[in-house]
Amino acid sequence: MNRRDSLKAIGLGTITTGLLLGGCKPGDKTTTETADTKAGAVPGRQPYEVERENKLKADKYFDEHEMATITVLADIIIPKDAHSGSASDAKVPEFIEFIVKDIPSHKLPMRGGLKWLDMQCLNRYGNTFIKCNNTQKTEILDQIAYPYKAKAEMQQGVAFFNRMRDLTASGFWSSEMGTKDIGYAGNAPNKWTGVPADVLKQYGMENVKI
Amino acid sequence: MEDLQIKKSTTAYDVVIVGSGAGGGMAGYVLANAGIKVLMLEAGAYFDPKTDSHQLKWAWESARRGAGTTRPFGDFDAAYGGWELEGEPYTQKDGTEFAWFRARMLGGRTNHWGRISLRMGPEDFKPKDGLTDPWPITYADVKPYYDKVDRLIGIYGTVENIESEPDGIFLPPPKPRLNELFIKQGASKAGVKVITGRGSVLTEALPNNKDRGACFFCGQCGRACKVYGDFSASSCLVIPAIKTGNLKVITNAMVREVITDKNGLATGVSYVNKDDMQEYQVNAKTVILGASAGESARILLNSKSAAHPGGLANSSGVVGKYLHDSTGSGAGGFLPQLMDRKRYNEDGVGSVHIYSPWWLDNKKLNFPRGYHIEYGGGMHMPSYGFGGGIQDMNGAVPGRDGKKKDGGGYGVGLKDDYRRFYGTQVGMAGRGTAIARADNYCEIDPNGVVDKYGIPVLRFNYKWTNDEINQAKHMQETFQEILHNMGAIYGTMQGPETNYGLEAPGKIIHEVGTIRMGDDPKKSALNKWCQAHDCKNLFVVDAAPFVQQGDKNATWTILALSMRTAEYILQERKKLNV
Numbered sequence: 001m002n003r004r005d006s007l008k009a010i011g012l013g014t015i016t017t018g019l020l021l022g023g024c025k026p027g028d029k030t031t032t033e034t035a036d037t038k039a040g041a042v043p044g045r046q047p048y049e050v051e052r053e054n055k056l057k058a059d060k061y062f063d064e065h066e067m068a069t070i071t072v073l074a075d076i077i078i079p080k081d082a083h084s085g086s087a088s089d090a091k092v093p094e095f096i097e098f099i100v101k102d103i104p105s106h107k108l109p110m111r112g113g114l115k116w117l118d119m120q121c122l123n124r125y126g127n128t129f130i131k132c133n134n135t136q137k138t139e140i141l142d143q144i145a146y147p148y149k150a151k152a153e154m155q156q157g158v159a160f161f162n163r164m165r166d167l168t169a170s171g172f173w174s175s176e177m178g179t180k181d182i183g184y185a186g187n188a189p190n191k192w193t194g195v196p197a198d199v200l201k202q203y204g205m206e207n208v209k210i
Numbered sequence: 211m212e213d214l215q216i217k218k219s220t221t222a223y224d225v226v227i228v229g230s231g232a233g234g235g236m237a238g239y240v241l242a243n244a245g246i247k248v249l250m251l252e253a254g255a256y257f258d259p260k261t262d263s264h265q266l267k268w269a270w271e272s273a274r275r276g277a278g279t280t281r282p283f284g285d286f287d288a289a290y291g292g293w294e295l296e297g298e299p300y301t302q303k304d305g306t307e308f309a310w311f312r313a314r315m316l317g318g319r320t321n322h323w324g325r326i327s328l329r330m331g332p333e334d335f336k337p338k339d340g341l342t343d344p345w346p347i348t349y350a351d352v353k354p355y356y357d358k359v360d361r362l363i364g365i366y367g368t369v370e371n372i373e374s375e376p377d378g379i380f381l382p383p384p385k386p387r388l389n390e391l392f393i394k395q396g397a398s399k400a401g402v403k404v405i406t407g408r409g410s411v412l413t414e415a416l417p418n419n420k421d422r423g424a425c426f427f428c429g430q431c432g433r434a435c436k437v438y439g440d441f442s443a444s445s446c447l448v449i450p451a452i453k454t455g456n457l458k459v460i461t462n463a464m465v466r467e468v469i470t471d472k473n474g475l476a477t478g479v480s481y482v483n484k485d486d487m488q489e490y491q492v493n494a495k496t497v498i499l500g501a502s503a504g505e506s507a508r509i510l511l512n513s514k515s516a517a518h519p520g521g522l523a524n525s526s527g528v529v530g531k532y533l534h535d536s537t538g539s540g541a542g543g544f545l546p547q548l549m550d551r552k553r554y555n556e557d558g559v560g561s562v563h564i565y566s567p568w569w570l571d572n573k574k575l576n577f578p579r580g581y582h583i584e585y586g587g588g589m590h591m592p593s594y595g596f597g598g599g600i601q602d603m604n605g606a607v608p609g610r611d612g613k614k615k616d617g618g619g620y621g622v623g624l625k626d627d628y629r630r631f632y633g634t635q636v637g638m639a640g641r642g643t644a645i646a647r648a649d650n651y652c653e654i655d656p657n658g659v660v661d662k663y664g665i666p667v668l669r670f671n672y673k674w675t676n677d678e679i680n681q682a683k684h685m686q687e688t689f690q691e692i693l694h695n696m697g698a699i700y701g702t703m704q705g706p707e708t709n710y711g712l713e714a715p716g717k718i719i720h721e722v723g724t725i726r727m728g729d730d731p732k733k734s735a736l737n738k739w740c741q742a743h744d745c746k747n748l749f750v751v752d753a754a755p756f757v758q759q760g761d762k763n764a765t766w767t768i769l770a771l772s773m774r775t776a777e778y779i780l781q782e783r784k785k786l787n788v
Binding site for chain 1: 255261262263264266268269270273274275276277279280288290296384385386387388390391392394395404405406415419420421422423424425426427428429430437547548551552553554555556557558559563564589590591592593594595596597598599600601605616617618619620621622624625626628629632
């Protein structure tokens with residue numbers, strides 16, 4: 001079976017000069033794979049995976065205040081700009097709520113880190129983090145967002161913020177919005193013919209052969 | 211379950227095969243196509259990549275964005291299983307950290323493997339350093355089967371005329387990606403040879419095969435291919451064998467033991483049906499084990515009888531011994547010169563595009579044998595973990611304004627940094643020869659531990675020695691040099707505190723050697739046809755018969771040996787010997 005026939009076989013039409021016609025592109029499909037409650041009903045999924053995922057989705061870990069704090073922090077880490085929306089536009093807080101249940105080693109450091117942040121703010125400014133003004137928020141975050149210059153007594157905050165930043169990045173860039181923004185051009189049937197000529201030239205790699 | 215009873219099948223098959231991966235799949239394919247009535251028992255579920263693969267799904271179609279929570283290689287990876295299976299434990303002796311990966315599904319681990327398809331060389335079969343026992347067969351014995359496997363399944367690569375890295379019958383290879391050209395430059399400066407990778411992916415349509423589609427370069431072989439554009443035992447061997455009408459597969463059949471008669475010959479196997487938890491027995495004239503090096507050894511050791519008091523095929527006592535997995539150690543970094551790079555689709559194939567075969571002379575080194583290097587990097591689909599550890603990257607290079615800033619941060623500047631670093635990463639991993647040793651072994655747990663089916667479990671005893679640790683140190687030093695030569699920014703080298711990044715045995719998932727072949731029945735369990743010395747109608751076709759693995763990944767050799775054994779069985783049947 002040649003490439004054209006193999007793509008037809010999975011309902012993907014054909015390809016011309018490396019461009020996909022009729023295939024999936026970011027934006028074509030917005031559905032999230034929903035786990036069926038009937039065990040074994042999802043192709044390529046084991047019944048236990050389906051059951052586990054349904055249970056995680058039904059459970060709730062963070063309370064309202066925690067979720068509100070996560071949302072504010074996520075949008076400070078990845079705000080809206082000229083290219084794309086903010087972390088919360090890409091539903092990063094919802095992703096974080098799911099992933100800490102999925103990977104329980106995130107649970108305690110996230111809960112404790114949020115509490116640590118609120119206690120710091122309460123002591124300094126008399127308010128929880130989300131009730132602080134922007135100047136206060138910036139002041140406290142600047143002490144935990146730069147690990148290489150943070151003071152020793154702020155290490156708990158540094159560890160929390162590193163984790164929060166990583167989870168925000170995971171959630172944002174793997175979303176449809178983030179994937180489009182970063183410019184990932186793959187996940188589409190094509191014929192790989194090597195590095196484009198202009199790129200080879202840009203890096204002086206025209207004569208490097210394997 | 212008060213009515214527990216053993217359900218005995220009245221059907222007598224010509225052959226029963228335990229396992230449906232590379233070994234079992236190939237044996238089933240050859241025998242079914244020759245008209246033999248074959249029953250195949252698979253411990254896991256039915257799996258057809260055409261319907262069950264997660265190919266071409268986006269990260270956001272997974273609630274965990276592709277994280278490896280329930281599947282070690284990510285949520286879209288094809289493997290049903292992992293290093294830990296609920297209800298199927300194994301135990302460790304004396305602080306051993308052996309990790310045993312099992313994929314419970316039709317096709318086994320071939321559904322998700324890296325498709326890196328390497329032949330072992332003449333010295334891998336007959337080592338000249340005297341350190342390990344020679345195989346009872348030579349490269350010349352296996353070469354015709356490697357050739358047939360190449361033609362039957364398809365492999366890309368380039369003819370290189372390297373004696374230790376025999377060439378095959380190759381489809382055109384994929385072109386290198388940009389990062390790989392940088393790697394080539396850096397490695398060459400370090401004296402490390404880089405050649406085109408060798409992978410079982412159909413970069414062009416496979417001649418004379420109407421069932422398999424050509425690769426369309428999504429780079430997702432690990433998810434299994436819906437058009438059968440790469441090698442999985444499910445799509446390329448078992449499903450075609452079912453279509454002959456001569457192969458029947460029973461899935462969710464967890465084999466307990468091989469049944470033997472009073473003369474010690476195999477008469478069939480018993481298994482637990484995982485769906486009804488009942489016990490079944492099936493009869494066959496010939497029994498073939500292809501359940502994996504660990505699982506086949508476990509079945510033999512659990513098959514005790516008056517004729518085989520130490521377990522079946524184990525009068526030598528070697529079953530379970532000489533267990534060895536490839537060594538593995540890795541390193542990575544990023545290339546600042548690739549920041550802000552142009553975007554285009556460089557997914558390529560899901561196996562390696564480039565590869566370094568072992569290039570040095572051991573006489574000048576403090577470890578025996580060698581390792582190869584696999585490389586990666588580039589603009590992948592963002593998924594869980596993307597952008598992780600940015601605080602260690604964005605402070606290491608000047609920003610758009612030419613000024614360095616503090617690593618970490620937040621806001622529009624940070625958001626821009628993620629874009630700037632996209633596709634700059636490179637990684638490399640060594641895979642090397644671990645020496646087969648009698649004192650690295652698996653055995654039936656002596657403390658009576660059983661799995662949820664009541665089957666006694668394996669206990670592992672495995673220690674790395676200085677041979678492997680020194681090899682890992684050499685890998686790390688080589689990686690540092692290559693990364694340095696490329697102008698990469700990278701972390702400090704893994705040191706003695708981690709055994710130089712040497713992975714725990716089992717982590718590379720190349721475990722072999724537990725039912726080794728040999729000419730001497732006192733020192734081996736199988737003869738040169740992978741036929742048990744003690745039981746002539748019993749064969750083993752997975753990686754268990756390996757005497758000593760080279761630094762080459764095991765699958766292509768499993769396929770060649772299984773095909774060779776299946777053809778031998780056909781000949782012996784004609785002579786009425788089995």
